[in-house]
Amino acid sequence: MEIIRVQTCSKNELIDITDQVQAAISEIGSQEGLVSVFIQHTTAGVTINENADPDVVRDILSDLARLIPENQSYYRHFEGNSASHLKASLVGISVTIPLVSGRMALGRWQGIYFCEFDGPRTRSVMVNIIPSEPLPRV
Amino acid sequence: MEIIRVQTCSKNELIDITDQVQAAISEIGSQEGLVSVFIQHTTAGVTINENADPDVVRDILSDLARLIPENQSYYRHFEGNSASHLKASLVGISVTIPLVSGRMALGRWQGIYFCEFDGPRTRSVMVNIIPSEPLPRV
Amino acid sequence: MEIIRVQTCSKNELIDITDQVQAAISEIGSQEGLVSVFIQHTTAGVTINENADPDVVRDILSDLARLIPENQSYYRHFEGNSASHLKASLVGISVTIPLVSGRMALGRWQGIYFCEFDGPRTRSVMVNIIPSEPLPRV
Numbered sequence: 001m002e003i004i005r006v007q008t009c010s011k012n013e014l015i016d017i018t019d020q021v022q023a024a025i026s027e028i029g030s031q032e033g034l035v036s037v038f039i040q041h042t043t044a045g046v047t048i049n050e051n052a053d054p055d056v057v058r059d060i061l062s063d064l065a066r067l068i069p070e071n072q073s074y075y076r077h078f079e080g081n082s083a084s085h086l087k088a089s090l091v092g093i094s095v096t097i098p099l100v101s102g103r104m105a106l107g108r109w110q111g112i113y114f115c116e117f118d119g120p121r122t123r124s125v126m127v128n129i130i131p132s133e134p135l136p137r138v
Numbered sequence: 139m140e141i142i143r144v145q146t147c148s149k150n151e152l153i154d155i156t157d158q159v160q161a162a163i164s165e166i167g168s169q170e171g172l173v174s175v176f177i178q179h180t181t182a183g184v185t186i187n188e189n190a191d192p193d194v195v196r197d198i199l200s201d202l203a204r205l206i207p208e209n210q211s212y213y214r215h216f217e218g219n220s221a222s223h224l225k226a227s228l229v230g231i232s233v234t235i236p237l238v239s240g241r242m243a244l245g246r247w248q249g250i251y252f253c254e255f256d257g258p259r260t261r262s263v264m265v266n267i268i269p270s271e272p273l274p275r276v
Numbered sequence: 277m278e279i280i281r282v283q284t285c286s287k288n289e290l291i292d293i294t295d296q297v298q299a300a301i302s303e304i305g306s307q308e309g310l311v312s313v314f315i316q317h318t319t320a321g322v323t324i325n326e327n328a329d330p331d332v333v334r335d336i337l338s339d340l341a342r343l344i345p346e347n348q349s350y351y352r353h354f355e356g357n358s359a360s361h362l363k364a365s366l367v368g369i370s371v372t373i374p375l376v377s378g379r380m381a382l383g384r385w386q387g388i389y390f391c392e393f394d395g396p397r398t399r400s401v402m403v404n405i406i407p408s409e410p411l412p413r414v
């Protein structure tokens with residue numbers, strides 16, 4: 001397993017971590033299987049979306065803020081970040097990606113984004129590979 | 139594979155099943171790999187979120203009810219539970235979690251929640267492990 | 277790995293691909309493990325939901341259109357399909373399903389849906405299996 005550190009700078013922010021995930025995969029060295037990108041946080045997420053025009057992730061953040069504003073009169077959680085928790089559960093806190101010939105089988109326009117919903121914070125991302133190639137015998 | 143039974147008591151409810159999932163993993167006995175928690179239902183979900191303050195999941199349910207009310211004039215599904223179906227697809231019906239040294243690599247504040255969106259019902263949860271350690275040769 | 281082609285006919289559309297995914301699995305031939313259904317697109321998704329009454333997926337699409345309308349004054353992405361991108365990240369672009377005795381462990385009412393959010397287009401779906409049975413030794 002490899003760990004990626006991510007320093008976020010805003011309350012809400014999407015950060016492209018594709019290159020760091022691919023570097024972690026190369027470090028592990030597997031060639032075929034399934035890549036798991038998992039975070040141990042409850043106010044952040046991981047998603048895959050367009051990496052070409054930065055306005056895409058900007059619009060995604062604007063829409064999430066419209067759908068799930070920071071404050072609701074019915075919120076009871078004492079930390080005041082319930083909106084961040086719901087965003088995490090809707091976007092999800094992990095993605096799994098096929099691994100083919102040592103590289104993630106991402107589409108041409110796909111990037112992996114760390115989704116900060118309660119920053120700025122120092123975060124970490126776990127990268128694991130479940131290999132599907134024949135394993136050495138025990 | 140192990141099956142966990144969950145009895146829900148409300149129409150909408152989040153139930154912490156972390157201990158039951160870990161017990162199922164210990165029963166299976168694998169040490170390294172990926173844990174799949176999957177449900178065979180279409181009006182329920184599985185998510186990972188904060189397990190410390192119960193107001194977090196309460197606020198999540200309140201927000202989901204605001205975003206996706208039970209009734210819409212345009213709903214056509216005869217069972218009247220279309221809101222439950224959408225919640226299931228947005229939250230998701232499975233999670234995958236890295237398995238390290240026989241335990242799920244959950245963060246300190248992370249719990250696995252069964253999300254009932256059309257209860258009360260008797261539900262079941264499937265726990266599978268895809269091992270990444272060397273397997274016995276055939 | 278197997279690739280499924282999907283021709284969509286509308287801007288927004290859910291298409292049941294369960295039989296095609298099962299056929300791809302049979303082609304691969306594994307019996308036990310985890311099935312990954314992954315798409316390389318950023319304006320489409322994959323979800324599991326009810327396959328009995330077609331009004332369920334119709335109501336899901338109506339609700340998504342209400343929550344995330346096609347146009348917002350704050351959208352900046354020049355292609356004008358930011359709503360499609362957010363739907364993709366909320367629904368998710370992959371599902372993982374336990375494989376038992378060569379078949380997906382789907383519930384009686386569960387179908388796998390390709391979710392077109394920016395059609396009509398010709399799309400593709402990747403089907404991979406991570407086997408959990410003992411593998412041949414190297």
